[in-house]
Amino acid sequence: MKNLLRNLSLTTRLSIAFSVICCIVFFGIGLLSFHNMQHLFAKQRDQNLIARVERIEIFLQDQKSFQILVQHPRLYENMLGKEDNLLILRSQHQTLIEINPLKVHIPDIAESKNITFLNNQSEFATTRLAYKTVFFNQQYYQLIAGTQLDEAQSTLDQYLWKLILYSLLGIVMASLLGRWVGLYLLKSLNNLIEQTHKIKGTQPHQRIEAKSITVEVEQLRSAMNDMLDKIQINYDQLARFSEDIAHELRTPLNNLMGQTQIMLMQSRSQQELEQLLYSHLEEYERLSKMIDNMLFIARSEDSDYIIEKENIDLSNLILELVQYFEYLAEDRRMTFILELEKGIQIYGNPDLLKRALSNLIINAIDYGIEGQNIAISTKSTKDHFDIQVLTTNIFINKQHLDHLFERFYQIDSSRHSKAKTGGLGLSIVKSIMLLHSGEASAYNNDKGIVFSLKFKY
Structure with missing residues (x-):
């Protein structure tokens, strides 16, 4: 089944899904309507039986009318007007009125001062009965009225077949309409697919131009x-x-x-x-x-690459590196200016962090101006802290800033071999920052070019 669905288009799948939904909705509404109709017929039938029992009680209050009804039961049978109706009035000793043209079996009925309903059989019932125990002429009588279930059931059967027919017609019409709507709505998607097929590797700058209203x-x-x-x-x-x-x-x-x-x-x-x-x-x-x-x-760059981390005091790490590179800076008459916040702790790999900072310091020494300063500062905020390395009076054009951390990227087109990292120093810095869930960036300020390492807490 899954393999069959995979081979179907999205339009066909949507049409099938819409048809299934329509089936559920239509048949659900049909069953609910049929159930309500059953309840309505049963309620109306019971109300008719109550009215019949109450009318007979009114007759019983008038002695003359009662005598006429007992002597001429056919009169009431004609009043009922249907052969499938039933009326019985009986005492413990005799039956005064018995209108039962279909000879319906009457089960044993207990006494009840209120109108009570009962089917003539527990299974496959054919007649609905209403009975009540009434008192007149100093004696208790049992009054039974009944009506056949066949007529109501026949009407319900016709109603059920009409519901099924109309539901099927509704499902067919809704499915066709859903198919048409699906084709219309997915037309723009099909156009997108056609445009995507037209994009070739030989035209890397080609884009999908046609816009959609969807x-x-x-x-x-x-x-x-x-x-x-x-x-x-x-x-x-x-x-x-x-x-x-x-x-x-x-x-x-x-x-x-x-x-x-x-x-x-x-x-x-x-x-x-x-x-x-x-x-x-x-x-x-x-x-x-x-x-x-x-x-x-x-x-x-491998997501599975794991490094060992520990808590590192940032100030001590930077001081250690500055002492190491101090002699190289003196050869070019450069001075380190430090602005370090105390107490900043980094959770990371000390060797890799030293390597990243070393590359930035070497870069500042190699490309800085002799006699100028190299400023290293740390700054913390609520959610992150920065390490900034400033090379004084060295500025980089904005067009190069976004590419500085790319592999082998060099601003100088002559590609001199001055760098000690083979053109990969800043790329290594970026990779180390990614391993520490941080980021490396470069920007110019009024004093020079600043390389920033941002760590999140």
Whole structure:
């Protein structure tokens, strides 16, 4: 059954669902209507029997009328006008009136001062009886009135068949109407499907243009266009990454090949060969570091990658790093300015946090202006705290700010090899922040470029 439903279109499924709902609703209303009609017929029948019993009681109050009724019971039978009606008046010793043309069996009836109802049989009843014990002429009499159930049942049967017929017609008409409405409402969805099929990988900037009057389909179109925009961004990043990694790998390989080819042109001394090997070793170390960094970034993007965390005093961690890099900063006549809030605790991995901050500090030292300051500050709020590294008097164009944390992204088109992280330093910072459920950002203020690390409590 499930496999069959999978092969059906959404329009067909909606039509089937609408038809099923119509079946339930129509038959539910029909059964409720039939039940109410049954109750109405039964109530009306019992009221007629009550009226009949009360009329006979009125006759009994008049002695002359009673005598006439006893002597001429046919008169009342003619008054009833139907052969299936029943009237019996009897005492303990005799039956005064017995109008029972169909010879209906009367069960044993107990005394009752109020009008009481009873079927002539517990199963397959044919007659509805109403009886009452009345007192006149210094004696108790039992008054029984009855009517046949066949006439009411025949009317109910006809009503039931009409209900079934009208319900079936209503279901058919509602199903056809539901099919038409489904086709109309899903027309925009089908148009969306056709436009989606027209989008090809060779035209990455192509989008779904046709708008829909249906709110849900329009939201789907907008969501799909947003998804295509994200795919386009990732595609552009991947293309740029492929170009950058090719350049980054080509540079050391060209160096290795060029140096080796030059050395092989003629015989070289042992000292020259050793220098070549040392030069090769530097390139190998650079390649190895680049590969390690790329592997770290790839692992950090895996949702199953787990790191060990502990409580870390932020001020002590930053002071430790500043002391380590202080000598490198002095070589460029740079000074660290610290504005640290005490008591800030970070729950994270100390080695990874040191690595992230080290990359920012190295970046500030390498690209900062000699003689300028590097300001490191911490600031806490109710829901997060920031670590900010400011490189004084260095500003980055706004067009580059959103791409700084991408792999191998470099502002300088000459692609100098000044960076010590192989063009992956800021990408590593971003990956470390993602592992700590934080975020890394960069922005310019009036003093210079600020790299911010935001942690949530």
